[in-house]
Amino acid sequence: MLRYIRLAVSWIIDITYPLFHSFIPPETYRYAVTGGMNTVLDILLYFIFYNYVLDKQMLNFGPFAISPYIAAFLIVFPITFTTGFLLAKYITFTQSAIKGRIQLIRYGITVSGSIFLNYVLLKFFVEYLRLWPTFSKAVTTAIVVAYSYIVQRFYTFKTAGRYLAEAK
Numbered sequence: 729m730l731r732y733i734r735l736a737v738s739w740i741i742d743i744t745y746p747l748f749h750s751f752i753p754p755e756t757y758r759y760a761v762t763g764g765m766n767t768v769l770d771i772l773l774y775f776i777f778y779n780y781v782l783d784k785q786m787l788n789f790g791p792f793a794i795s796p797y798i799a800a801f802l803i804v805f806p807i808t809f810t811t812g813f814l815l816a817k818y819i820t821f822t823q824s825a826i827k828g829r830i831q832l833i834r835y836g837i838t839v840s841g842s843i844f845l846n847y848v849l850l851k852f853f854v855e856y857l858r859l860w861p862t863f864s865k866a867v868t869t870a871i872v873v874a875y876s877y878i879v880q881r882f883y884t885f886k887t888a889g890r891y892l893a894e895a896k
Contacts, residue, residue, distance in 0.1 A: 734818050739760065741819070755820065758875055762815035768867055770808040774865050777803050797854055797861040801846060809839055821885030834884040841879065842872045 741761050748757055765795035778784065778887050780799035787799040794802070817828065824831065847870055 737815070737819055744784070750825045755823075755881070756877075758820040759881070763812075763873055763877065766812045766815055767873060768807055769811060770804060771852075771862070771866055771869065772798050773804040773807060773808070773842060775862055778861060794855075797850060797865070798847070800861075801850065804844075805843070812839075814886060821880065821887075823887045824885040826884075826886060832882055835880070838879040838884050840874065842876055845872050845875060 733855055734744045741758055743753060744761075752760070759850075778796055781803070782799055784796050786796060787794040815830060816835070817824075817831060826834070849868040849871060850864055851860075853867060854861050857864075877889045
């Protein structure tokens, strides 16, 4: 099943890339498409969990309570972490010579930065600027995606070519 998903996503990317080849490198385009797919999934799941599963209510754990917008983020995160890693490893950054285990560890480290940014930005937009939580999540995601691409390209899924070029 995963093989067919990989082939379908690659086919969509390969068939649409000629429209963009004159102004965007293939790897960046693949990241944009797969990252866009994962981002849409993230925002859609966030919307569903925030509005319907949590019903915009605080999540209470005895003496602890989590706001619904943070709880929705915490619920959705493991799903999009997994899909994001798989898309990056098998669709976007396929030329990386780094072992999968190391990629996963590095991906976890870089995603930790994303979690921190998500948390801080969601708190800032919702609690201090009083913006709508789903809109805040979308703006936060745009900022985090830029950070994520740079870190994943040059750290998590670094290729031997980039490594050799940096060593010179």
